[in-house]
Amino acid sequence: MPQIRIPxxxxxxxxxxxxVFKREDLPEDDAAWPALFLAAMGSPDPNGRQLNGMGGGIxxxxxxxxxxxxxxxxxDIDYSFFQIGVTDETVDTSGNCGNMSSAMGPFAIDEGLVxxxxxxxxxxxxxxxxxxxxxxxxxxQTEGGKARVSGDFALDGVSGTGxxxxxxxxxxxxxxxxxxxxxxxxxDILEVPGLGPVEASMVDAANPCVFVAAESIGRxxxxxxxxxxxxxxxxxxxxxxxxxxxxxxxxxxxxxxxGRIPSIPKVAxxxxxxxxxxxxxxxxxAADYEIGIRMISIGRPHRAVPLTGxxxxxxxxxxxxxxxxxxxxxxxAEIRVGHPSGTLSLDADVTVSPDGTIHAKHGAxxxxxxRMFEGHxxxxx
Amino acid sequence: MNDQRPVPxxxxxxxxxxxxYMRxxxxxxxxxxxxxxxVSMIGAGHPLNIDGLGGGxxxxxxxxxxxxxxxxxxxxxxxxxxxxxxxxxxxxxxxCGNILSGVGPAAVELGLIAPRDGETTVRIRMVNxxxxxxxxxEVRGGHPVYGGAQSIHGxxxxxxxxxxQFMDTIGSRTGAMLPTGRVRDTIDGxxxxxxxxxxxxxxxxxxxLGITGYEGSGALDADTELFARFEPIRREAxxxxxxxxxxxxxxPKFGVLASPKGEGAAAARYFMPWKAHPTxxxxxxxxxxxxxxxxxxxxxxxxxxxxxxxxxxxxxxxxLEHPKGTIDVALDCKVTxxxxxxxxxxxxRTARLLARGEAMVPSHVWQG
Numbered sequence: 001m002p003q004i005r006i007p008x009x010x011x012x013x014x015x016x017x018x019x020v021f022k023r024e025d026l027p028e029d030d031a032a033w034p035a036l037f038l039a040a041m042g043s044p045d046p047n048g049r050q051l052n053g054m055g056g057g058i059x060x061x062x063x064x065x066x067x068x069x070x071x072x073x074x075x076d077i078d079y080s081f082f083q084i085g086v087t088d089e090t091v092d093t094s095g096n097c098g099n100m101s102s103a104m105g106p107f108a109i110d111e112g113l114v115x116x117x118x119x120x121x122x123x124x125x126x127x128x129x130x131x132x133x134x135x136x137x138x139x140x141q142t143e144g145g146k147a148r149v150s151g152d153f154a155l156d157g158v159s160g161t162g163x164x165x166x167x168x169x170x171x172x173x174x175x176x177x178x179x180x181x182x183x184x185x186x187x188d189i190l191e192v193p194g195l196g197p198v199e200a201s202m203v204d205a206a207n208p209c210v211f212v213a214a215e216s217i218g219r220x221x222x223x224x225x226x227x228x229x230x231x232x233x234x235x236x237x238x239x240x241x242x243x244x245x246x247x248x249x250x251x252x253x254x255x256x257x258x259g260r261i262p263s264i265p266k267v268a269x270x271x272x273x274x275x276x277x278x279x280x281x282x283x284x285x286a287a288d289y290e291i292g293i294r295m296i297s298i299g300r301p302h303r304a305v306p307l308t309g310x311x312x313x314x315x316x317x318x319x320x321x322x323x324x325x326x327x328x329x330x331x332x333a334e335i336r337v338g339h340p341s342g343t344l345s346l347d348a349d350v351t352v353s354p355d356g357t358i359h360a361k362h363g364a365x366x367x368x369x370x371r372m373f374e375g376h377x378x379x380x381x
Numbered sequence: 382m383n384d385q386r387p388v389p390x391x392x393x394x395x396x397x398x399x400x401x402y403m404r405x406x407x408x409x410x411x412x413x414x415x416x417x418x419x420v421s422m423i424g425a426g427h428p429l430n431i432d433g434l435g436g437g438x439x440x441x442x443x444x445x446x447x448x449x450x451x452x453x454x455x456x457x458x459x460x461x462x463x464x465x466x467x468x469x470x471x472x473x474x475x476x477c478g479n480i481l482s483g484v485g486p487a488a489v490e491l492g493l494i495a496p497r498d499g500e501t502t503v504r505i506r507m508v509n510x511x512x513x514x515x516x517x518x519e520v521r522g523g524h525p526v527y528g529g530a531q532s533i534h535g536x537x538x539x540x541x542x543x544x545x546q547f548m549d550t551i552g553s554r555t556g557a558m559l560p561t562g563r564v565r566d567t568i569d570g571x572x573x574x575x576x577x578x579x580x581x582x583x584x585x586x587x588x589x590l591g592i593t594g595y596e597g598s599g600a601l602d603a604d605t606e607l608f609a610r611f612e613p614i615r616r617e618a619x620x621x622x623x624x625x626x627x628x629x630x631x632x633p634k635f636g637v638l639a640s641p642k643g644e645g646a647a648a649a650r651y652f653m654p655w656k657a658h659p660t661x662x663x664x665x666x667x668x669x670x671x672x673x674x675x676x677x678x679x680x681x682x683x684x685x686x687x688x689x690x691x692x693x694x695x696x697x698x699x700x701l702e703h704p705k706g707t708i709d710v711a712l713d714c715k716v717t718x719x720x721x722x723x724x725x726x727x728x729x730r731t732a733r734l735l736a737r738g739e740a741m742v743p744s745h746v747w748q749g
Contacts, residue, residue: 002521002522002524003527003528003734008736008738010434010736012424012431012432015431016431017431017432042394042735044537045537046537047535047537049436049438049440049441050436051394051397051398051399051436051440051441051535051536052394052536052537052538052733052735053735054392054735054736055436056429056430056435056436056437056438056441057436057437057438057441058429058437060429060431061429061431061436061437143384148384149384149385149743150384150743150744150745157431158427158431158432159424159426159427159432160432370385370432370741370743371385371741372424372432372433372434372740372741373390373392373434373736373738373739373740373741374387374738374739374741375736375737375738375739376736376737376738377735377736378527378733378734378735378736378737380527380528380733381528
């Protein structure tokens with residue numbers, strides 16, 4: 001039997017890549033999608049290589065995006081994300097992929113799903129991510145009716161440079177707790193058992209996080225993950241802070257319970273810009289970033305910074321009176337966060353109303369994307 | 382209009398490798414620009430090839446460039462490029478037998494061969510090494526058939542077979558199928574057959590070496606006595622085959638045969654030569670299969686042969702059992718009173734068209 005041909009585009013978005021389909025090119029009944037997606041990616045492959053499909057044998061190279069007409073009035077397109085198992089048959093729709101989100105605006109313009117600005121210039125595409133039911137706004141330059149690919153923006157984790165894509169995650173506040181400032185304050189004194197009082201900012205934007213100054217726990221902040229990994233005392237202190245914050249933010253009711261929810265809040269030590277070096281040994285000058293971070297992710301020092309953690313920090317730097325606000329070099333434009341692998345460019349729009357209410361309108365990241373092939377994928381009928 | 386330049390391509394799995402197959406004429410003629418374009422297309426220079434078609438694995442960073450051949454014998458010239466994974470490098474020295482499996486079907490898909498329904502034979506010259514091979518596969522409705530029942534180790538499921546027959550395999554290194562001039566030699570009291578088909582080999586019966594021939598590669602590697610026994614035999618055989626002192630050379634290889642344990646024609650083990658192959662080498666499989674057909678050899682009479690095998694009417698398939706499965710070898714040969722008239726040997730692989738369209742390369746890469 002001949003193979004089925006489905007129009008498809010293969011794109012890099014940030015530090016991921018994925019097959020991108022238009023909704024109209026897929027079977028009407030989405031119950032037929034998982035089998036189709038698995039075959040297109042070459043899954044499941046007990047050898048873990050996905051050689052019989054488009055996958056690359058690892059989660060960041062085993063993704064599928066589907067773009068269709070918007071189902072919300074405030075969106076230009078619907079975007080659904082599917083994480084495809086490599087050795088098994090999972091097709092996971094529980095979360096969005098921030099990286100692939102960056103490719104969706106350019107895809108919508110290039111495919112004519114959203115009209116390009118008539119005279120070139122900046123395109124603004126409002127993307128409804130159906131996995132999270134959140135709106136993400138993509139902003140990027142166009143040329144001749146297509147998204148511009150080349151540019152001089154360097155994204156850590158991708159060789160070379162490209163045209164920047166600004167991704168604004170709207171209303172990121174309260175993602176985990178329902179409130180941007182779960183304690184009601186931008187700065188708290190946490191009573192940490194066995195340690196005493198520690199200044200901390202507990203912010204919930206994209207993900208709940210607790211930030212402490214590296215200095216306040218006797219560190220510089222410029223320590224690299226291997227050094228932190230070996231510093232059992234530091235990891236223990238940060239875990240105590242995280243658990244105390246979990247109680248203060250209303251995530252857990254007891255310290256034991258906080259220990260059983262290791263994914264949130266995330267804990268990080270932050271520091272004012274300092275000359276230091278990155279994991280690759282490259283020099284990171286104080287002038288290269290506005291604020292430094294060392295984040296712990298489920299007990300382990302993160303080798304960069306998760307996108308959600310970066311967005312939370314960017315929002316926090318724009319909240320008057322917070323610890324990140326105090327330590328960051330003031331910046332009207334982008335906020336570059338220094339992490340062990342380099343820097344992450346972010347932005348945030350935070351408003352303070354006359355009654356003192358603080359609202360995070362959006363947190364933004366900058367990525368690049370590239371269309372790597374266009375045509376059809378073929379799957380066995 | 383755009384800042385990327387499209388290159389027409391078909392993306393195929395060939396055997397246990399994968400990559401874009403393109404028309405040579407659609408790519409830059411000069412090697413320096415070509416290398417830049419291939420590096421960009423694959424996304425080489427990054428451990429995951431995140432910005433390209435590569436899959437973060439050397440078997441998924443291969444490319445094939447095809448053209449109509451000006452050779453009298455060949456239909457298609459197949460120029461192979463091994464692109465590196467985490468370095469921006471391209472190696473044009475080797476060819477690839479796995480990617481070769483997709484060359485015939487890709488030549489049809491790319492319009493380099495006019496499709497005719499039925500069994501199609503494409504004669505291929507491997508530009509990198511000068512070797513030649515024939516690919517046979519089914520065409521239906523103007524396109525190669527990809528679905529089928531052939532399974533190969535390392536690829537889940539099954540697909541349509543692509544039969545690859547390698548030319549010039551007889552006497553590949555020594556100039557003669559039987560470089561010692563005999564079908565059997567006795568060395569250190571062990572009977573061996575010294576045979577050069579695709580690869581010069583010294584082949585013994587498993588039982589003569591005190592093993593079953595059904596061992597896994599780990600068990601064989603752990604058997605130091607076995608290596609101590611066959612290495613002197615291999616060295617003497619190398620001398621008799623005209624290969625000189627082979628004590629520090631990896632050729633000839635050592636192989637053992639045993640009667641079949643499962644559904645195959647025979648059990649076979651291949652040594653590289655100081656380590657057992659985890660499965661089976663493509664070259665070694667052809668030599669071991671030929672040994673099973675050679676009257677008077679150590680493998681003669683051992684195999685469970687399909688009917689008609691060796692009568693010279695048509696190529697037939699021998700399935701060799703290796704430590705992790707089987708490999709199917711296609712032989713075109715006739716057993717005569719004078720011995721074995723071997724015309725060609727080959728293997729059964731599969732290929733699948735995964736995607737087709739245009740690969741995008743940033744224009745500045747092309748321009749340099």
